[in-house]
Amino acid sequence: MKSKDNVSIWGGANGSRLMSSFLVTLSTLAQSAGNHPGTNVLAADLFDLAWSFRDAEIAEVRVSVLVAFATSIAFLPLDFLLQKLYGADGDSFPGYLKKTAIGDSDRNCRELATAITKNVSTSLGGLGSDFVCRDQIITGGKW
Numbered sequence: 001m002k003s004k005d006n007v008s009i010w011g012g013a014n015g016s017r018l019m020s021s022f023l024v025t026l027s028t029l030a031q032s033a034g035n036h037p038g039t040n041v042l043a044a045d046l047f048d049l050a051w052s053f054r055d056a057e058i059a060e061v062r063v064s065v066l067v068a069f070a071t072s073i074a075f076l077p078l079d080f081l082l083q084k085l086y087g088a089d090g091d092s093f094p095g096y097l098k099k100t101a102i103g104d105s106d107r108n109c110r111e112l113a114t115a116i117t118k119n120v121s122t123s124l125g126g127l128g129s130d131f132v133c134r135d136q137i138i139t140g141g142k143w
Helices: 012-033 039-052 059-073 078-086 093-103 107-123 126-134
Strands: none
Touching: 012 039, 012 059, 039 059, 039 078, 059 093, 059 107, 078 093, 093 107
16 A cells, blocks of 8 residues: 555546545544554554655645645654654655755645744754754755
């Protein structure tokens, strides 16, 4: 299910709508679960699932991916979040947000990526400002 290359499920307009609706539904479920002890597991799984579809061709899916990221970040265990922010992965979360905020063809995606970056930076305090500066997402206080 995690592969966006499975054309029989995700191909075409219907597949894109299905994936988009699925991610938004899971985001709503995670948000509604609130501080339940299992929410952090759901948030981590949601983040990983959304990560698989971050480069989707359809803007509606990319927006849903960003919604899933924005929702899951609030509930992720700190060690999981720090791994995503500072991990040695070749394709990092901050790098993805930078690329999306600056170069995505869809205005909504650019705005969501910008908002997520600012929220992470604010929420993590000193660590968050390091996150922003590390990938030079903000230059001179402006995007």
